[in-house]
Each structure stands twice: as C-alpha cells, then as structure tokens.
Amino acid sequence: MLQFNKDGNNLFKKRWLLAFSFFCFINASAFAQELFSFTEPASNMSAKSMGLRMNVNYMKGFQRDKNSLYISPEIMIGISRKIMIHGETFFSNQQQQFQFKGASFYAKYRLFSIDDVHSHFRMAAFGRVASNNSPMHSTAIVLNGSTAGVESGLVATKLLNKVAMSSSFSFVHSFSSPSLNSPNEIHNHLLLPNQKNAVNYTLSIGKLMLPKHYVNYNQVNVNGMLELLGQTNLGLEESYIDIAPSVQFIFKSKMRIDLGYSTPLVSDLTRVNSTGFLLRFEFNLFNIFN
C-alpha cells in the first residue's frame, strides 16, 4: 500500500499550488477562437443545434508494438442558450481486438457571461459520468475511454479579439480500481477510497491565425492552440501534466478538423497511454430542432 512521506507531501503541496495557479491565472489575465482541441470552453454551442464528432486518438503504448487506437464518436446538442449536452462512446484496440469500451454523458451549464463586442468572459459548470467495461490499467482516472467514474467542475473562458484563454478545475471520482495485471507493478493494488478521487485542471490558449481579415463564411479558419492538461490524485500524491499543442481548421464556418499531439511534462500517475496524436472531425448542424 502506498504511504505518505515528507517529500511526497511537499511535492503534493507544490502540485496543488500549481493546479490552483492554473485556475487563478485566468482571472488575472486579459486575453479567437474559443474552440479548443483537448478541452471544452465555457461557451455553449448554438441552441437547438447539433454537432457530430469523430475523435481518433493514436497513442504510444508501454511496449513499442502496443500502440493503441481509440475511436470515439460523439454527439453534442445545444438544448438552450445555457445548457448543452454531449454523448460519447469509446472503442479501442487496447486489448488486442478492436472493441467497445464504454460511454460517457457530459452536460454543461453556462453560469455567467460578460460580453462586449469582440470579447467575452464566461463561466460554466460541467459534469460528466462515464462507464467502462474493461479492466483499469492505470492509477490515472481517465474518463474518456479508460475509467468509469464521475467528474464535476468549473470552466472559465476569456476571449479578446483573436485570442482565447480558458481554464478548468474539476473533481473526478473513479468507480473502479486498477486490475491485478496492471502494466506497472508498483500499482498492483486496489485503490483506497481517497485514492479514487482526483482533481483535473487545464489551461488552454488559442489564437486565430488565418484569415487575417474575414470576407465570408467560406474562408478556411486556422487556429493554433497550446493546452496544459493535468491531474493530481488526492490519495496517491501523484500527478500528470500533459502539454498539448494543436492546430484547428474550420471549413465553411461549420466543419472542423483538429490535429493535436499530447505528451507529459510531469508523469507520476501511471497511464497505459500518455503520448499520442489526436485527429478530430466535427460537423455542426445549426437549428435542426426548430
């Protein structure tokens, strides 16, 4: 069983401080696209509209020949101007054969909004519940395809002209524990109740690179983004923080392709896959529920 120690406590405090700083930084910064590749912004999609996504992750495995492909079809619905929901299913070849892994439901409620021409500051509350039918192989609680659990938190987004900045902070709870055939021997144990809880924190910055001037809706938009995605386990005193650069293309002001790469800056929590590529297709259908 993992034990607390003095160094671990100090490290844990430092990481809490880092996590808290991420969330506070957004409130001290005046910073377009508020569409991020690895995180959700505080803004919602248009009411009575639907978005369809196909998320493809190609992740490096522990062993060279064990790279994994994850495919996650996703549907997003704008219920009203304040509420939107996502439904997502997960498939992967992580266990040799390509198979269904689980599903998640996500909802977001826009709490607060200060808008001005070409700028806004918004805050939203969000929650996610995820199922997973395969053994948990990591101590990281990854709800999009690897762990069954729940998550709840806040996200704040600041948009100013061509730059958007977003930060989120959430609590996540795992329903399961790592299995005995965990790839990392040190974590061959059942998690204690408090080790099933973690905090997630993210910081995202995006900038509209092209076009320099808008003329019509058919121009291709190119956004460049840099995101930091972190998790600290409340019981294990361990964390990961990934850095995730991405580029996003928007076609005809309704289709989106994201190309991203994520790799750990800090990686104490074990994960089956931590480095890899993201390819996402998104198509938006406006006002289909009118």
Place this chain on the structure above:
Amino acid sequence: MKIIASFLFVFLVSLSFGQIKKVNLQASGLTCSMCSNAINKALKTIDYIAAVDANIEHSTFEITFKPNAVVNFDELKKKVEGAGFFVAKMTFTLMVDQLDLYNDKHSDLNGTMFHFLNVGNHKITGENTFQILDKGYVTAKEFKKNSKYTTMPCYQTGLMGVCCKNKEKSVGTRIYHVTI
C-alpha cells in the same frame, strides 16, 4: 387621476408609418466565423426575414424583410441569444411621410408601442434610422448611461406600467425605448 396621467403620458401621433426597411444589429461576445454563422443561421429561421447580410469582422448583420412583414425585435434578439451571444446594438430603418416625435413620451406606431428618448420635439419625414435602447439591446454600460433620459419605470422593464397605460394598450404591453 390615473386616466389623466395616462392621457398626459401617451401621445398618439398621426402619421403614415411605413414598413421597417431593414434592421442592423451588432452582436457581442464573438470573433470567429463559426460563431457568426451560428447567429446568421439562427436569424434565417425567422420566416419573415428575406435576407441576412453578415459582416463577420464587425459582428454586424443587416437584415431585410419580406413585404408586409411585422418585425418583432424581441424575436431577433432571442435568436442572437439562442446562438450563444448578445445584442450590442440594434437599429431599424423605416420610411415615414411624417412623424411627430415627442421626447420622453409614448407613441403607438401601427400597434407597436415606442418610447422616444433624447430626441427633442420635432417632426421627421423620409427614411430614418432609430436605435433601440432597451435592456439587452445595448451594452449594460450604455443602458445605465441612457437611464438619465427618463424617470419612467417602463425603461427598466420594457413593459408599460400603471403610469403609462392607455385605452388601447394594457399594463404589461411591450414598449420599445428608442432614439434617433
């Protein structure tokens, strides 16, 4: 007393009030073309709109209407808000043969109630553009700033109060506060 007060506040002007030619609105809270398109598509779901000409860079939308359309400004605003944004400015252009403007008074124009603010008392003719000053039609800062032009409670609510009802319109009727 109430009747006298109502009579004093409400001026029914004689005029030839033409159809609204166009509405120009500026939305707030967006910069990207996909966001602009969300507003553009939402506006186009209104059946009496003939065309929407969007300027993505300035977040403005020029809306023209089908013949004999009865324009509901609140419906336009609701569409912008449904797309996830807000109205920062909305103006409408109409042709009038003659219209007597009375500052800080109510006028019934073809069944829609208007409250003119900061206009002075004068006659207007021809094509004129009016700006709506109600809550949600200007920025919060501007709304507060414009409150100096009237002391009537309808400015805060957008609805006719006990003070300003008349024989034709009851308390609670929508009233738009506009300037020229």
